[in-house]
Amino acid sequence: MALSLNPNRSLAGPPVSYDAGLERIEIELLLEGIYRQYGFDFRSYAYASIRRRLWKRVHAEGLSSMSELQALVLHDLPAMERLLLDLSVSVTAMFRDPPFYRAFRKVVVPLLRTYPFVRIWHAGCSTGEEVYSTAIVLEEEGVLDRSRIYATDINEAVLQRARAGIFPLNRMQEYTENYIRAGGTRSFSEYYTAKYDGALFSPSLTRNTVFSQHNLVTDRSFSEFHVVFCRNVLIYFYR
Numbered sequence: 001m002a003l004s005l006n007p008n009r010s011l012a013g014p015p016v017s018y019d020a021g022l023e024r025i026e027i028e029l030l031l032e033g034i035y036r037q038y039g040f041d042f043r044s045y046a047y048a049s050i051r052r053r054l055w056k057r058v059h060a061e062g063l064s065s066m067s068e069l070q071a072l073v074l075h076d077l078p079a080m081e082r083l084l085l086d087l088s089v090s091v092t093a094m095f096r097d098p099p100f101y102r103a104f105r106k107v108v109v110p111l112l113r114t115y116p117f118v119r120i121w122h123a124g125c126s127t128g129e130e131v132y133s134t135a136i137v138l139e140e141e142g143v144l145d146r147s148r149i150y151a152t153d154i155n156e157a158v159l160q161r162a163r164a165g166i167f168p169l170n171r172m173q174e175y176t177e178n179y180i181r182a183g184g185t186r187s188f189s190e191y192y193t194a195k196y197d198g199a200l201f202s203p204s205l206t207r208n209t210v211f212s213q214h215n216l217v218t219d220r221s222f223s224e225f226h227v228v229f230c231r232n233v234l235i236y237f238y239r
């Protein structure tokens with residue numbers, strides 16, 4: 001069977017005939033509409049990146065213009081939620097960048113030990129791998145019981161996964177290596193139970209954690225903290 005390609009349609013972006021100036025107006029109107037209707041403020045996000053993600057959603061919804069996407073998401077909450085998943089890149093990993101966690105354990109934790117109570121904020125925590133990694137370090141260093149960890153993200157869908165604490169089993173080899181490189185000395189498999197294709201992490205790791213939706217662009221800081229983790233989030237804000 002022969003496939004016929006429409007020369008006016010690019011699957012990665014706009015149709016070739018799309019007017020760039022008009023496209024920018026439509027995108028700005030769409031982002032303004034999303035902000036006013038739902039309170040999610042993507043207006044200052046990097047334009048090239050947001051444009052690419054919006055077109056991905058236009059095609060995924062079977063639409064052909066930004067204005068059609070605007071009409072859809074403003075009237076249809078599930079469509080807005082699908083777009084939100086596209087706009088908020090949630091790539092993460094346990095003990096991501098192991099030297100960071102090694103330094104946290106060696107340099108920051110000794111300072112935290114000098115406080116009777118410690119407040120930590122993971123801003124933009126995604127599906128929670130970063131939160132569980134920190135909790136493991138704090139547990140091993142005897143600080144978890146006097147810590148309160150706030151783990152926030154703009155995206156409620158990723159927070160639900162973070163609360164569940166189930167991560168892909170096929171990444172445990174990589175995470176074990178990260179854990180060892182980050183200065184971990186126990187057996188990493190002590191922290192999870194394998195279930196089908198998931199690794200269920202011990203709920204006791206998050207006994208002092210509150211997961212909550214929070215938008216770094218529009219919501220204020222809600223307390224004072226001894227440590228704020230905000231990793232791989234602000235990169236999406238640069239124009």
Ligand SMILES: C[S@@+](CC[C@H](N)C(=O)[O-])C[C@H]1O[C@@H](n2cnc3c(N)ncnc32)[C@H](O)[C@@H]1O
Binds near residue numbers: 088096127153215232
């Ligand atoms: C690439 S992940 C980073 C996850 C983790 N911090 C790490 O370094 O592995 C970026 C996260 O930032 C969140 N995010 C994007 N914009 C946000 C905003 N305005 N407020 C709060 N979180 C936001 C996304 O939903 C996503 O989960």
